[in-house]
Amino acid sequence: MLPKPPLPDPPSDDKRWKIVATSMRRLGNQPHALIEALHSLQQTFGFLDRPGLEYIAGTLHAPLSKVYGAATFYHHFRLKPKGRHTCIVCTGTGCYIKGANRLLDDIEKKHGVKPDQTSADGEISLLTARCFGACGLAPVVVLDEEVLARVTSDDVERKLAEVRGNVPR
Amino acid sequence: MSPDEIRGMAEREREHQAGRSCVLQVCTAAGCQPMQSVEIKTALEAEAKARGIGEHQCQVKSVGCLGLCGSGPLVRREPDGAMYQRVTPGDAPAILDSLGSAPPTHLFLDTRQPFFARQTRIVTANSGRIDPERLEDYLAAGGYATLARVLTEMSPQEVIGEITRSGLRGRGGGGYPTGLKWSTVAKSPGTPKTIICNADEGDPGAFMDRSVLESDPHRMIEGMLIAAYAVGASEGYIYIRAEYPLAIARLKTALRHAERHGLLGNNICGTRFNLRIELRLGAGAFVCGEETALIASIEGNRGTPRPRPPYPAERGLFGHPTLINNVETYANVPSILERGGEWFAGIGTERSKGTKVFALTGSIANTGLIEVPMGITLRDIVFEIGGGVPEGARFKAVQTGGPSGGCIPEQYLNTPVDYESLMSLGSIMGSGGMIIMDDSSSMIDVARYFMEFCMTESCGKCIPCRMGTVEMHELLGRFLNGSAAKADLDLLEDLCEMVKSTSLCGLGQSAPNPVLTTLRYFRPEYDAALAAGGR
Numbered sequence: 055m056l057p058k059p060p061l062p063d064p065p066s067d068d069k070r071w072k073i074v075a076t077s078m079r080r081l082g083n084q085p086h087a088l089i090e091a092l093h094s095l096q097q098t099f100g101f102l103d104r105p106g107l108e109y110i111a112g113t114l115h116a117p118l119s120k121v122y123g124a125a126t127f128y129h130h131f132r133l134k135p136k137g138r139h140t141c142i143v144c145t146g147t148g149c150y151i152k153g154a155n156r157l158l159d160d161i162e163k164k165h166g167v168k169p170d171q172t173s174a175d176g177e178i179s180l181l182t183a184r185c186f187g188a189c190g191l192a193p194v195v196v197l198d199e200e201v202l203a204r205v206t207s208d209d210v211e212r213k214l215a216e217v218r219g220n221v222p223r
Numbered sequence: 224m225s226p227d228e229i230r231g232m233a234e235r236e237r238e239h240q241a242g243r244s245c246v247l248q249v250c251t252a253a254g255c256q257p258m259q260s261v262e263i264k265t266a267l268e269a270e271a272k273a274r275g276i277g278e279h280q281c282q283v284k285s286v287g288c289l290g291l292c293g294s295g296p297l298v299r300r301e302p303d304g305a306m307y308q309r310v311t312p313g314d315a316p317a318i319l320d321s322l323g324s325a326p327p328t329h330l331f332l333d334t335r336q337p338f339f340a341r342q343t344r345i346v347t348a349n350s351g352r353i354d355p356e357r358l359e360d361y362l363a364a365g366g367y368a369t370l371a372r373v374l375t376e377m378s379p380q381e382v383i384g385e386i387t388r389s390g391l392r393g394r395g396g397g398g399y400p401t402g403l404k405w406s407t408v409a410k411s412p413g414t415p416k417t418i419i420c421n422a423d424e425g426d427p428g429a430f431m432d433r434s435v436l437e438s439d440p441h442r443m444i445e446g447m448l449i450a451a452y453a454v455g456a457s458e459g460y461i462y463i464r465a466e467y468p469l470a471i472a473r474l475k476t477a478l479r480h481a482e483r484h485g486l487l488g489n490n491i492c493g494t495r496f497n498l499r500i501e502l503r504l505g506a507g508a509f510v511c512g513e514e515t516a517l518i519a520s521i522e523g524n525r526g527t528p529r530p531r532p533p534y535p536a537e538r539g540l541f542g543h544p545t546l547i548n549n550v551e552t553y554a555n556v557p558s559i560l561e562r563g564g565e566w567f568a569g570i571g572t573e574r575s576k577g578t579k580v581f582a583l584t585g586s587i588a589n590t591g592l593i594e595v596p597m598g599i600t601l602r603d604i605v606f607e608i609g610g611g612v613p614e615g616a617r618f619k620a621v622q623t624g625g626p627s628g629g630c631i632p633e634q635y636l637n638t639p640v641d642y643e644s645l646m647s648l649g650s651i652m653g654s655g656g657m658i659i660m661d662d663s664s665s666m667i668d669v670a671r672y673f674m675e676f677c678m679t680e681s682c683g684k685c686i687p688c689r690m691g692t693v694e695m696h697e698l699l700g701r702f703l704n705g706s707a708a709k710a711d712l713d714l715l716e717d718l719c720e721m722v723k724s725t726s727l728c729g730l731g732q733s734a735p736n737p738v739l740t741t742l743r744y745f746r747p748e749y750d751a752a753l754a755a756g757g758r
Contacts, residue, residue: 086541088523093465093504120524127525127682128506130465147428147622147658148584150672184509184676186466187430189584190254190292190591201257 062112065105070098074106078113085116088124092131101132129184137172137179139217141210142196146185149193157193158182160207165214177218224485225493226371229362236363245281245322246301248351252437253430253469254292254591259312261285263296266312270319281322287438289351291338293590299351300326308332337607338589343570343578346554347594350438355473358480361441367486369561370445374452374494377560382453383409386556388564390576395421395512395549396624396653397729398575398642404546407536408454411544418456418498419540419547420447421517422463422470425509426625427676429656431580432550434592436463436470439554440477444500446553448491449560451498454546459500462517465507475502509626509680513728514547516682527684528728549654551580571597575641579655585622586612586661595640602636605659616661620744624653626673626680627733629740630666649740651733666745667752670738671699677734688731691722695738702749705756712749716742 061083064071077094081087091110095102102125111118125131141161145154158169158180167173167180188194191203197213224232240246249255249264267283289297294308298318307318307330317327325331334340344350353360361367373382387402408416420443424432435443447459463471478500481487489497503521510516511526518540520526539545555577559567568576575597581604584590588610595604605611605621612618620630629650631638638644642652660669678692698715701707719735719742726732742749 084523086521086523089506089520090503093506114523116523124523124525128508130505130507145427147625147656147672148590150427151585151658151660151664183466184425184507185427185429186253187424187433188253188257188292189428189430189582190295191257192584192590194257203257 058115062109065109071109073098074109075113078110083113083115085114085120087114088116088121089128092121092125092128096131101135103133134172137176139177139198139214140179140181140196141214142181142183143169144184144186144188144192144194144196145182146187146189146192148185148189152192154193157195157205157207157210161210161214164211178214224367226368226375229367229371229492232359233362233365233368236359240363242279243282244279247281247283247318248286248289248299248301249283250287250289250295250297250299250351251285252288252434253467254288254434255296256469258296260296260310262312263298263310263315266315267298267318270315274319276319281319284354285356286352287350287355288347288434288592290342290347290593291332291589291591293588294332297332297351304334306332306334338591338593338610341599341603341608342594343596344594345558345570345578346435346442346551346580347438347592348558349442350434353439355438355440356476358441358477358484361439365561366441366557367445369557370448370486371492373449373560374492374496379409379453379455382449382560385560385564386453389559389567390564390571390574391552391555391559391567392575392642393548394551394555394579394654396627396651398652401548401552404536404548405450405454407534408456408544408546411537413542413544414455415458415543416454416456417458417460417540417543417545418447418451418454419459419517419521419545420461420553421512421514421547421549422461422467422474423505423512423517424464424467424550424654425512425680426627426654426656428582428584428622428658429625429654430582431592431655433467433470434582435550435554435580436467436474440470440474441481442557443550443554444477444481444487446556447500448486448498449556450546450548450553452496454544456546457497457499458540458543459498460503460521460540461500462503462505462511462521464505471502471504478502508682509676510682510728510730513730516728517547518545525682527682528730530727551655572639572641574643575652579640579652581655581657583609583657583659585658586616586664587659588613597641598639600637600639601631604640604657605636609659612659612661616663618659619662619664620660620666620669622650622658622660622669622737623656624651624733624736625656626676627651627729627736628653629736630660630669630744631740632744635744649736649743651736665703666741666748667699667702670741671696671703673737674699674734677730681730681734685725685727685731687722687725688727688734691718691726691731692734694718695722695735699738702752705752707753707756709753712753 298307535545
């Protein structure tokens with residue numbers, strides 16, 4: 055059996071790469087650690103960039119094409135950095151029936167962002183979720199980890215203005 | 224832990240609990256938590272302390288889902304079971320004032336209403352009663368006692384026999400007989416065998432599994448342990464969606480506690496039975512709910528399904544024989560082994576046994592989680608338990624089975640809820656989401672909503688699903704913008720049949736269901752769209 059090629063060095067001397075390395079070592083640096091590694095990379099750095107993907111590919115001895123293939127297959131993974139704030143509109147059936155699309159339309163009108171886009175000033179990233187499973191609270195919006203329940207477009211607007219730091223008087 | 228140690232610990236906890244004259248159970252599951260339920264718990268504790276009420280007099284306890292999410296945040300009171308609704312942290316003094324009497328009118332929630340009275344709770348028996356983050360609470364409720372008895376007194380064949388007798392069928396939607404699946408895995412040659420829990424609850428509008436995991440995670444783990452013993456598995460995985468952070472956290476805590484007390488790992492309960500369970504996070508792909516796609520994902524690949532056979536029971540994770548069931552299926556197992564297959568088979572209908580957990584959402588008075596015996600009618604669920612559609616609206620359809628199911632109109636509401644009856648209506652039981660729609664919803668729009676979902680979630684491996692869903696989505700769009708012609712209707716129907724019969728996996732095979740059922744029951748809406756377009 056051929057000896058395995060050595061493990062690559064992390065892309066930089068940022069200490070956080072140790073977290074990503076540990077997630078892979080825990081599963082023996084085997085190719086099946088790929089999804090766990092991607093989770094770890096995104097949790098640590100916020101998104102998946104090319105040096106990170108190359109590092110994972112090298113450590114797991116998997117082709118970069120396979121790593122990229124998995125990263126683009128799963129909706130959860132992002133290849134672009136997020137804005138300063140993240141606004142996630144749930145588009146599950148419960149929220150859809152209660153007008154989630156109207157919320158999205160109104161946010162687009164006000165801030166010029168469509169789902170999966172970040173506003174021009176880098177402040178707000180708009181995302182959609184399939185379902186948070188909190189359908190009793192529909193429609194649900196999650197703004198920076200804070201769950202906003204039974205919201206209207208006005209509620210969302212007020213909250214967005216708040217996080218942008220310019221509360222209308 | 225040996226069986227005696229389990230008994231002893233349960234006994235001590237029960238004595239401890241018996242000494243308390245009152246318990247306030249605050250729901251801290253994901254339905255109530257965003258409505259400040261953690262703050263409510265803190266406020267109640269602070270208020271009790273300020274009044275000099277000790278924990279032995281009144282304990283404030285964090286519990287899982289109390290069911291009626293639409294009226295949350297909810298607080299329940301032991302020992303009389305009275306409930307408080309729409310509680311705020313500011314209500315803490317009023318709640319403590321009312322301890323010996325009825326809750327104040329503005330907080331009072333009537334527990335005699337059909338929503339509570341008509342439920343039969345097996346899977347959710349401990350939900351809203353025990354603290355999901357304490358093993359002792361689960362033990363005091365009789366938890367892991369069944370596991371200890373199974374491991375020391377029953378053979379794997381006897382366990383499978385009991386499950387077969389119970390008539391339990393897969394609760395993930397397919398309805399495959401659980402006993403049959405277990406015996407296939409048990410008979411398959413090859414080691415090590417693997418057991419997987421599918422907690423990738425992907426149907427939008429469904430939150431049964433989330434609730435079970437947030438409210439009573441040990442029940443599911445105990446079910447997995449019994450299943451692993453029955454089929455001879457030593458490796459376990461739980462594949463859970465990343466969108467459920469609270470469920471993940473509570474599951475991790477439960478796994479840690481079980482490991483620490485020797486309920487997972489080697490020589491469980493002092494026997495030669497070993498099982499390790501690992502958690503794997505999904506990454507937002509609906510198709511990973513399909514078993515072969517889920518296995519591909521755990522193996523570190525894109526989550527695409529493969530043709531069956533071979534079934535995972537023969538060749539599953541890493542090529543080993545693998546048992547896959549969903550959360551609710553496993554959660555039924557401890558009760559079946561505790562009370563016997565005959566008892567379970569006595570609930571439900573001829574071919575659908577036991578209970579089913581449903582998530583009620585949409586245009587309905589009582590939004591929340593219910594557990595009902597199989598065979599109850601849709602009408603009873605929607606109008607009795609669910610309280611009907613809110614004032615001023617008219618019931619139009621109930622959608623079951625998520626993107627794989629269909630919309631059922633009013634004239635079929637007397638249909639009993641069982642696997643076969645729902646299928647004969649063109650829908651499916653599914654995992655348990657029930658979305659109620661009123662007359663403000665356009666059925667074509669709903670069909671397009673689900674088609675958009677399937678189109679985006681199609682993995683792209685097989686052409687009928689990848690292309691068919693795009694075409695059907697486009698055609699439905701024409702009906703909505705008034706540009707559809709008669710030929711489009713025929714094409715839509717043809718496409719439905721084609722995608723249904725030629726797709727590789729369940730996602731594609733069932734993707735046309737929302738369109739087919741709306742064509743079957745709400746055809747006038749399509750005709751009206753044609754007429755409005757003038758073609």
